[in-house]
């Protein structure tokens with residue numbers, strides 16, 4: 377390159393260098409950052425060549441969103457096992473996506489999807505809330521119900537019905553939200569207000585399109601290669617309560633029987649990470 381071109385190029389980078397230096401030395405406070413940006417642009421506009429860089433679109437100087445990856449305990453099971461949730465992504469995003477990997481303890485395949493999502497890079501356009509296991513006692517005992525013998529997916533308040541006998545496979549519990557797991561989940565959901573929620577079950581190998589967000593369900597089914605099917609809306613189900621309370625946001629994904637292999641886990645992870653639309 378000739379000397380003149382080299383000088384111009386180095387001047388074009390001045391604002392960027394000034395901005396990086398300002399950000400690196402300053403606090404993450406927004407006002408400080410805005411001052412740094414204005415200072416860098418003001419400095420750049422002192423020469424015609426550098427003035428061009430001051431006309432770059434605002435996105436070129438917008439800092440990347442702050443993302444998080446934090447795991448907390450939001451309750452305990454009937455037997456005292458911790459219930460954990462991982463929030464990963466951008467807490468400021470309007471796309472709040474809840475994933476429940478396992479609610480029926482003998483249907484655990486979705487746990488691998490939630491675990492894989494927790495290890496993937498945080499998204500800037502979504503805030504993922506991952507509950508790998510809502511029923512750890514059931515997983516430990518390989519039972520559908522929790523340690524009280526209650527089907528948690530019949531224990532939510534919407535349409536809850538007087539239960540059958542304790543010991544029945546879908547015993548709904550003595551009252552709505554009688555179980556610590558469903559109470560903790562309801563409180564978490566009220567706090568998060570998910571814009572999308574997926575509850576994994578097994579083993580019908582379908583995406584439920586009975587009552588949830590139809591467009592999301594349709595796209596999700598195509599991405600993971602499962603058919604759509606309208607499943608029965610059982611009284612006291614988690615998605616029934618979510619959809620009745622917060623609008624059509626939640627749906628069931630019935631995984632195939634057995635364990636998901638690695639390519640299948642990747643398909644589900646990709647489909648969930650694609651839920652936020654630009």
Ligand SMILES: [Zn+2]
Pocket residue numbers: 480483576577578
């Ligand atoms: Zn199930």
